[in-house]
Amino acid sequence: MILGEEDYITEEGEFVVNMGPQHPSTHGVLRLKVWLDGETIKKVEPHLGYIHRSIEKMSESLSYRQYGYLTSRMDYLSAHINNLACALVVEKALQVEVPARAQAIRIVIGELTRIGSHLLWFASAGLDLGGVTPFFYAFREREAINSIMDENCGARLTQNFMVPGGIVYDVRPDFQSRVKEVLKQFKDNFHEYNEILTGNVIFQNRLKDVGILTKEDAIAFGCTGPTARASGLSCDIRKMYPYDGYEKLQFDEVISTGCDSWARYEVRMAEMLQSVRIIEQLIDNIPEGDIVAKTKNVIKLPKGEFYQRVETARGELGVYIVSDGGASPYRCKYRSPNFANLSAIPHIARGYKIGDLIAIMATIDLIIPDIDR
Amino acid sequence: MNTLLSYSFSSLATYFHNWLQSMIGNGILLTITELVIVGVVLLVFLILLAFFLGYMERKVAAFMEIRLGPNRVGPKGTLQIVADTVKLLFKEGFTPDAADKFLFNLAPGIIITTALLAVAPIAFARGFQIWDINIGVLYISSVSSMAVIGILMAGWSSSNKYSLIGAMRCGAQIVSYELSIGLSLVSIVVLTGSLSLNDIVESQANGWWIFKGHIPVMIAFVVFVIASTAEINRAPFDLVEADQELTGGFNTEYAGMKFAMFLMAEYINLFVVSAVAATIFLGGWMPFHIGGLTGFNHVMDYIPSSVWFFGKTLFIIFIIMQFRWTFPRLRIDQLLNLEWKYLLPISMVNVLLVTLMAIMGWHL
Amino acid sequence: MFIKEYFGTIFKSIKSLLTGMKLTGYYFTHLNKIVTEEYPDNRATLKMAERFRGEVIMPHDEKNEHQCTGCQSCELSCPNGSIKIITKQEIQADGKKKKRIDTWVYHLDMCTMCGMCVEACPTTAILMGNEFEHSQYEKKYLKKVLNKPGSRLKDGVE
Numbered sequence: 001m002i003l004g005e006e007d008y009i010t011e012e013g014e015f016v017v018n019m020g021p022q023h024p025s026t027h028g029v030l031r032l033k034v035w036l037d038g039e040t041i042k043k044v045e046p047h048l049g050y051i052h053r054s055i056e057k058m059s060e061s062l063s064y065r066q067y068g069y070l071t072s073r074m075d076y077l078s079a080h081i082n083n084l085a086c087a088l089v090v091e092k093a094l095q096v097e098v099p100a101r102a103q104a105i106r107i108v109i110g111e112l113t114r115i116g117s118h119l120l121w122f123a124s125a126g127l128d129l130g131g132v133t134p135f136f137y138a139f140r141e142r143e144a145i146n147s148i149m150d151e152n153c154g155a156r157l158t159q160n161f162m163v164p165g166g167i168v169y170d171v172r173p174d175f176q177s178r179v180k181e182v183l184k185q186f187k188d189n190f191h192e193y194n195e196i197l198t199g200n201v202i203f204q205n206r207l208k209d210v211g212i213l214t215k216e217d218a219i220a221f222g223c224t225g226p227t228a229r230a231s232g233l234s235c236d237i238r239k240m241y242p243y244d245g246y247e248k249l250q251f252d253e254v255i256s257t258g259c260d261s262w263a264r265y266e267v268r269m270a271e272m273l274q275s276v277r278i279i280e281q282l283i284d285n286i287p288e289g290d291i292v293a294k295t296k297n298v299i300k301l302p303k304g305e306f307y308q309r310v311e312t313a314r315g316e317l318g319v320y321i322v323s324d325g326g327a328s329p330y331r332c333k334y335r336s337p338n339f340a341n342l343s344a345i346p347h348i349a350r351g352y353k354i355g356d357l358i359a360i361m362a363t364i365d366l367i368i369p370d371i372d373r
Numbered sequence: 374m375n376t377l378l379s380y381s382f383s384s385l386a387t388y389f390h391n392w393l394q395s396m397i398g399n400g401i402l403l404t405i406t407e408l409v410i411v412g413v414v415l416l417v418f419l420i421l422l423a424f425f426l427g428y429m430e431r432k433v434a435a436f437m438e439i440r441l442g443p444n445r446v447g448p449k450g451t452l453q454i455v456a457d458t459v460k461l462l463f464k465e466g467f468t469p470d471a472a473d474k475f476l477f478n479l480a481p482g483i484i485i486t487t488a489l490l491a492v493a494p495i496a497f498a499r500g501f502q503i504w505d506i507n508i509g510v511l512y513i514s515s516v517s518s519m520a521v522i523g524i525l526m527a528g529w530s531s532s533n534k535y536s537l538i539g540a541m542r543c544g545a546q547i548v549s550y551e552l553s554i555g556l557s558l559v560s561i562v563v564l565t566g567s568l569s570l571n572d573i574v575e576s577q578a579n580g581w582w583i584f585k586g587h588i589p590v591m592i593a594f595v596v597f598v599i600a601s602t603a604e605i606n607r608a609p610f611d612l613v614e615a616d617q618e619l620t621g622g623f624n625t626e627y628a629g630m631k632f633a634m635f636l637m638a639e640y641i642n643l644f645v646v647s648a649v650a651a652t653i654f655l656g657g658w659m660p661f662h663i664g665g666l667t668g669f670n671h672v673m674d675y676i677p678s679s680v681w682f683f684g685k686t687l688f689i690i691f692i693i694m695q696f697r698w699t700f701p702r703l704r705i706d707q708l709l710n711l712e713w714k715y716l717l718p719i720s721m722v723n724v725l726l727v728t729l730m731a732i733m734g735w736h737l
Numbered sequence: 738m739f740i741k742e743y744f745g746t747i748f749k750s751i752k753s754l755l756t757g758m759k760l761t762g763y764y765f766t767h768l769n770k771i772v773t774e775e776y777p778d779n780r781a782t783l784k785m786a787e788r789f790r791g792e793v794i795m796p797h798d799e800k801n802e803h804q805c806t807g808c809q810s811c812e813l814s815c816p817n818g819s820i821k822i823i824t825k826q827e828i829q830a831d832g833k834k835k836k837r838i839d840t841w842v843y844h845l846d847m848c849t850m851c852g853m854c855v856e857a858c859p860t861t862a863i864l865m866g867n868e869f870e871h872s873q874y875e876k877k878y879l880k881k882v883l884n885k886p887g888s889r890l891k892d893g894v895e
Contacts, residue, residue: 017534025617039538039705066816069851128617130608130702133761136438140772147786154788154865161850168856169788193758197700201750202609203701354538354618355704438760441773695765700759715747 014042017354021050025128027357028368029363032294032345032357039353044346057330062079063163064090067329071319072158074336075308075370077185077313081110083162083226088243089308093295093301099290099326102166103245108179109153109161111275115186116145118272119312121365125265126197129206134197141189141207144182150347151178164299166292177282177298183276190273198269211360213346214259221347225273225315227364230256230263237240237311244310251278264363300327314338314365386500386536405447411503415492424639424732427454429687430640430694439699460541464629469531472626481627481634484523488641490516494570495648498658498679502571509570510558513649517604520642521547522612524606527635528623539622542705543613546603549712550610553600557593560727561653561659574657581656587735589726594654596720601646602693603708605639609700612708643690651685783866790850793843795819795867795883802891803864803884807838811854819847820854838884845871846879860894 017034025039029050035043055074059067072079084106092100098106115270119142128136146156151170153159172178185361197203213223228235236253236305238246254270256263301323309318315337322331341364349357390407428443428451435442440677456733468474494509496502507514521543527541559666560586562568564586565576576582603610614622651657658678661671703711729735764770772804776783807824821842828835848885855865863883873879 016535024620036538039542062816064851066814068814069849069853116871118841126701130615130617131700132434132612133438133698140439143772149820150785154790154852155850158851160853163856168852172788192760197701197757199753200700200709200757201753202703205707206701206704239509250644284785344883353706354705355612355615355702358618433765436768436771439771439773440766441771442773444775518885695758695761699761700754 006053010031019357020345023049025361026366026368027124028366029367030342030368034354034357034362036354037124039210039296039355041349041352041354041357044349044357047240048343051369053122053369055331055373056334060329062239063327064301064329067332068162069160069335071157071371072160073315074182074334074373075317075338075367076157076313077120077158077367080113080149080159080161081310082317084110084244084309085166085308085312085317085319087162088310089306089321090301092308093304093321093323094164094295095305096295098166098244100245100287100294101289102291102293104286105167105171105175105291106162106244107249107289108158108282108286109149110278111278112145112148112179112242114180114275114313115272116142116149118268118275119145121268121329123191125362125365126203126245128358129203131197131200133332134274137192137196139312141182141186144185144204148175148178148182150238151175157244159362162293162365163292163294166290168292170291176283177264179279183279183283184270185217187276195248198265206261206355206359207265207363210261210352210356212259213344213348219343221314223344224249224340225311225313226254226267226339227264227341227344229254230267231259232257234307235316237309237316241309243308249278249281261359261363264365268365298327300325301329306338314367314370315341332372335352336373338366338368344368379662405425415503419489419492419639419641419689421646423637424458426640426643426690427636430697430725431483433691433694434698437695446688446735447584451601458633461629461633466629467626469533469626470731471532473530473532475616476526477626478631480523480527480530481631483640484520485634485641487516487519487523488638488645489522491645492648495645495652496570496574497682498677499678505569505571507567507569510562510568510573510653513570513645514555514558517642517645518547518551520638522604523638524623527604527627531623531626533626535619535625536623537624539613539615539619541617542615543606543623544605545705546610546612548707550600550603550716553596553712553720554604555714556724557597557600558649560590560593560651560720560724561586563724563728563731570652570657573653574659577648577656577659578662579656580662581659583654586727587730589723589730590654592719593727594650594725596716596723597650597654598689598692600712601714602696603712605642605646607643607693608640608697609702610708611697611702612705615702617702643693644686647686647689647693648682650689651682655685655689656681657685659717738777746750749887754889765786785869787867789867790852792845792850792866792871793848793863793867793883794868795841795853795863797885797888798891801885801888803883803888804860804891804894805841805860806860806890806894808859809834810857810859811863814853814857816851817847817849818854819849841885842881843881844879844885845881846876862894 001192003020006243006353013033015035017036018031019034020031021029026032031047031050033045033047034041053073055070061232065362068083071086077084117357118140119138122137133371139363147293148154149159152175213227213231215232219285224235232255234240234253234255241255241365251274254267254274256267258266301321303323303325306321307318309316315333318335318336320333321329324330345364352360393403393406397406420623431453432442443453446452446456468477493504493515494502494506494512524543525540528543530538561573561582564582565573567573577585583594606613619625624632655719658681660673660675660678660681661678785809795803795805807822809822812820812822823834823839823842825839827837829835850865852865871879
């Protein structure tokens, strides 16, 4: 929608405040135009495009080996899972069998990424609501996870650990012991998160009954991930359309019917523990063998359309590729979870206070570069 | 020995007064000279105190957040705040174009003045008091609530929407929490029968009110600490600033030394409310005594009265700082709920209990 | 009933707040749990992960020889064009002309440290180095030539 002059004319007693693009609560360059009546929100309008890098268009000039690295810059907190989606779609098109060892390592690193991402979300949710201290407690554990990434993948945030058909290089020999160490540290310290934030009465009151997203709305807006699961919608891609060996693993899909910000908080906290469960099943059973399936030097996808979805830390990421048989995609489209989740904000924030808008944004856990791409 | 124990700063003040009198002679000049000296000494002391509290806050925050805190400037980072102040001094004292320039520049002055005014009747040590006024409690509670004028002025004159929201929140917040503060102070006034801070301290010679007054005074103490945290706009009640919601609230547009004055006023206010809480509930400069244990009491007497006062004040300051670095922020309606639904009814009933206690003489 | 609920809420709230304060109080009194790394001070002991990708380097041996044949695989595999290889024809001892690198230009300012050039390299002529302190005052310093002056291809590398 292009804004005309009339959109800036406000009623008596109403005024417009910009949350962003530079604002402490929108961690990124998202601009929310908020119509206020006193403290109460009458209307919210997200304005996008401040960090558009045309990743989809850039992908059209890159090879199938290269194009995935750009997705690390979309949802940078689940960079590994994004890369996985890009690798999976190529494997699907070429019908390549990924070695079991590569699959297991991919899942372990992917779930570590998910824990790390949720830890950062926990940290920033506390920070958004004014509690600075939880941030540091969560970052202590995230740091440990990041150093595993650093040791094994070569980078802390944009790992680029995937090639179509497997992984770039084998993990280090101390991988298993290091992961166990980090998981132990995480589990030992998890109760601190509950003490400082989850159990805190102020925090609970800030989130409970705030930002009600009903199941119908969640479906209508295309919300996915923990945001939708907190509205009672079963949408875990890992369960519904298992990929890359998730079908062999035991874990629960965390669903809450609370529909409010508190439910979204609880779902994410429980998901971290589920990820720990997944890693614990795998870490001692990483099979030996190849780490990458043989692919051609220059990968060419057969003519056609390919789609692959994965469950990132924030929801469903879909990679849609149209191939004309060449060495690079003819068209590449990402269905990013944050864009859909953002679209729910104007609807669910209406009628709440300014402080609630911050709580809603914090619990929906938006990554702005993923919205714009 | 006994003279050392019961050493009162009033003799020093008298000596000083006499010396000045011999130099200048009696008259209006003497009064003005004394006022200027007291003012300068107080200002220097409070600036140093604000430095110290700023440093303390950053260290406390860091240690609670498993960090090291400032450790670059000076030994263990002690001069960090000085460096920050120098930086703020050299920054441009910017006034926005659309601002009401007179009020915009006046607001920091008002805020710091109200903060300074409230220091006057506080007894720092035995006989060391700037102004021994017989309505000290009333004076403090009325002066400290004037801070709302400064904040409203700052928020309104900035002609910034965030500032305006912050200022309006401040009005609602300070006016409501004023009630609980008043009522919890009243409970001690009822027990003491005096509004003078000196009398209140003297009345605690045989035990602090928090011990003598049983549960009702403890409740009053807790209510006072919570309400005064809200009164001085510190987290978790810092809705006036609310970084994440209002990008700094009423002081969004301020920079340089004007901003530093807000910061200093915040720390002076923090000191004032903690000092008042220490004076009223924890006995001010009175040492800790346990009835019957003469030896123990004697040892306690050796500790100077100013150490007692500052120790208690710092303890309360630490508690208020810990609030800030532990709790998330409340929402505006929850903030008002807390006051009108919880603190106010509780303190009203509490005053009734305290009155009953005072009438029946149940306190020690 | 209402009274019970009212006071129940108060006690529960106070308990939850005290739990939080106990935790922060614990860390305040246990300073040995501090996790801060004092970065510029610990340069001497700072240990980067072996695989950490900080920059592209081209190792030269003691005879000032590298292993780059100038095949340009890295240049092709680089997704954002941070590598530019300029080749020249060099007359060998046996009189034959062969392609050799003249300058191996590395644009650090464009590099995203994805590591694809290193994977693509058939002769392991380039590696990812651990150096991460790349700050410069001017952009021109970020354009680097990786082959050292006077260096030549190692014998036997084709």
